[in-house]
Amino acid sequence: xxxxxxxxxxxxxxxxxxxxxxxxxxxxxxxxxxxxxxxxxxxxxxxxxxxxxxxxxxxxxxxxxxxxxxxxxxxxxxxxxxxxxxxxxxxxxxxxxxxxxxxxxxxxxxxxxxxxxxxxxxxxxxxxxxxxxxxxxxxxxxxxxxxxxxxxxxxxxxxxxxxxxxxxxxxxxxxxxxxxxxxxxxxxxxxxxxxxxxxxxxxxxxxxxxxxxxxxxxxxxxxxxxxxxxxxxxxxxxxxxxxxxxxxxxxxxxxxxxxxxxxxxxxxxxxxxxxxxxxxxxxxxxxxxxxxxxxxxxxxxxxxxxxxxxxxxxxxxxxxxxxxxxxxxxxxxxxxxxxxxxxxxxxxxxxxxxxxxxxxxxxxxxxxxxxxxxxxxxxxxxxxxxxxxxxxxxxxxxxxxxxxxxxxxxxxxxxxxxxxxxxxxxxxxxxxxxxxxxxxxxxxxxx
Numbered sequence: 474x475x476x477x478x479x480x481x482x483x484x485x486x487x488x489x490x491x492x493x494x495x496x497x498x499x500x501x502x503x504x505x506x507x508x509x510x511x512x513x514x515x516x517x518x519x520x521x522x523x524x525x526x527x528x529x530x531x532x533x534x535x536x537x538x539x540x541x542x543x544x545x546x547x548x549x550x551x552x553x554x555x556x557x558x559x560x561x562x563x564x565x566x567x568x569x570x571x572x573x574x575x576x577x578x579x580x581x582x583x584x585x586x587x588x589x590x591x592x593x594x595x596x597x598x599x600x601x602x603x604x605x606x607x608x609x610x611x612x613x614x615x616x617x618x619x620x621x622x623x624x625x626x627x628x629x630x631x632x633x634x635x636x637x638x639x640x641x642x643x644x645x646x647x648x649x650x651x652x653x654x655x656x657x658x659x660x661x662x663x664x665x666x667x668x669x670x671x672x673x674x675x676x677x678x679x680x681x682x683x684x685x686x687x688x689x690x691x692x693x694x695x696x697x698x699x700x701x702x703x704x705x706x707x708x709x710x711x712x713x714x715x716x717x718x719x720x721x722x723x724x725x726x727x728x729x730x731x732x733x734x735x736x737x738x739x740x741x742x743x744x745x746x747x748x749x750x751x752x753x754x755x756x757x758x759x760x761x762x763x764x765x766x767x768x769x770x771x772x773x774x775x776x777x778x779x780x781x782x783x784x785x786x787x788x789x790x791x792x793x794x795x796x797x798x799x800x801x802x803x804x805x806x807x808x809x810x811x812x813x814x815x816x817x818x819x820x821x822x823x824x825x826x827x828x829x830x831x832x833x834x835x836x837x838x839x840x841x842x843x844x845x846x847x848x849x850x851x852x853x854x855x856x857x858x859x860x861x862x863x864x865x866x867x868x869x870x871x872x873x874x875x876x877x878x879x880x881x882x883x884x885x886x887x888x889x890x891x892x893x894x895x896x897x898x899x900x901x902x903x904x905x906x907x908x909x910x911x912x913x914x915x916x917x918x919x920x
Contacts, residue, residue, distance in 0.1 A: 492810060497849050499806050528738060530774050531736075531771075533772070538711055554771055558577075569750070580598060581697060583690075586653070587654065595641065598705070604619055613666060632692045636665060751772060855886075
C-alpha cells in the first residue's frame with residue numbers, strides 16, 4: 474500500500490508543481506536556518522572532556538587589595554577572584570598534594586627548531602606545565618610517554634611535542650630521545666602526542682575559555698622558567714605599584730597572578746575537603762599579611778567553568794530561539810499552502826471515499842504526500858545548512874574564536890533529519906485532517 478500511496482502522491486505533487494516547489498522551498502529555508510543556528514550552539518555547548526568534566530576543578534584565590542574592585546574583563550561580579558594564581562600560591566597548592574592529580578600551567582610562545590638543521594624554524598605556542606597534565610586531560614601518545622613528577626622537581630629539560638610538530642621536524646618518525654631547540658635552549662623529546670584537538674580549551678592563554686588550535690610543545694614548568702622561556706597570556710598584579718617582571722626568577726616572588734591550575738577530585742567528599750583546604754589556606758595567608766580580604770575562593774568543575782565564563786554567549790542562545798521562531802513561521806506558511814492544495818483535491822478524495830476508501834486510508838495517503846514534501850525540503854534544507862555553516866566559518870573572528878570549529882557531525886545530521894521529517898508531518902497533520910472531514914456525498918454532487 475505504501476508504494477501505491479507514494480505513486481498517488483507523486484502524481485498529485487506533479488500536477489501542482491509550482492505550489493509543490495513553493496512548499497518545498499518554504500520548509501527548506503526554515504530547516505536550513507534552524508539547523509545552522511542549532512549546530513553552532515551544539516559546538517559551543519559541547520563537553521570537551523566527556524567522562525572527566527565532573528572531576529576536573531579549577532581553584533581560585535583572591536589576593537587582591539581591599540580597595541581593588543576591578544575585574545571587568547571577566548564579565549562577572551566584583552567579588553570574583555582572579556582566574557589565575559601567583560607562583561607562590563600555585564606552588565604551595567601543588568606541593569600540598571591535596572588532590573588526586575594536579576597540574577600548574579602557563580602558556581608560552583617561542584621559536585622551535587632542530588640543532589644544526591636545515592629545517593626552517595617556526596614560531597609556536599606551547600604549554601609549560603606539570604606531569605599530571607597528561608593523564609588528567611586524557612592526552613593520547615603516539616610515541617614515548619609523559620615526563621615524571623621527579624622531572625618536574627628537578628627541572629629536567631624534556632618535552633612532549635604534538636604529531637603536527639613531529640611531522641614538521643622529524644617527518645613523522647619516532648622522535649623520542651631527539652633534541653628540539655626552544656628559543657635557543659635544547660630540550661629532549663620524551664613523547665609525541667597523537668592528534669589531539671579538544672575544544673573549547675579551558676586552559677587558554679588569554680581568556681578563561683579558548684577555541685584556538687592546539688599547542689605544539691609541552692615542557693615542564695620549572696624547566697621553562699629556569700631556561701628563561703617567556704610565559705605569554707594574561708597576568709594581573711594586585712599591588713598598586715607592582716608590574717609584571719621581565720625576569721623569570723623575579724616572577725616567582727612577584728605579587729602577580731599568571732599561572733593556571735586544575736586539579737582532579739574523583740568524589741564529592743574530596744571536593745568538599747579541597748574547598749575547605751583552599752579556605753584554610755586563604756585565611757592563613759591573610760594572617761601572614763599576604764592576603765587582605767577574608768577567604769574568597771572558587772572551585773568550579775569544567776561545566777561550571779564554561780557556564781560562568783560564557784563559553785555559550787547569550788547571542789548564541791537568542792539566535793537559536795530566533796531561528797526556530799523563523800522555522801515556525803515557515804511551517805505555518807507551508808501548512809497554509811498545503812491546506813490550499815489538499816482542499817483543491819477534495820473532489821478526487823471524495824471519489825475515493827465513495828468507492829470505499831476509509832478516512833484512515835485517505836489520511837495516510839495525504840500524510841505520505843506531506844512527508845515527501847518534507848523529505849525533499851529537508852534535504853534541500855541540509856544543503857542550505859551546510860552553506861550557512863560555511864558562511865559562519867568565513868566570518869572574522871570575534872572575542873571567542875569558534876568559527877573554524879563549526880561543522881555538522883553525525884549526531885547533528887541525525888537531529889537535522891528528524892527535525893525535517895517531524896516538521897513535514899506536523900505541517901501535514903492539519904491539512905490532511907481537514908481534507909478528510911469533507912463529505913464525499915457533497916463532493917460527488919458538485920462534480
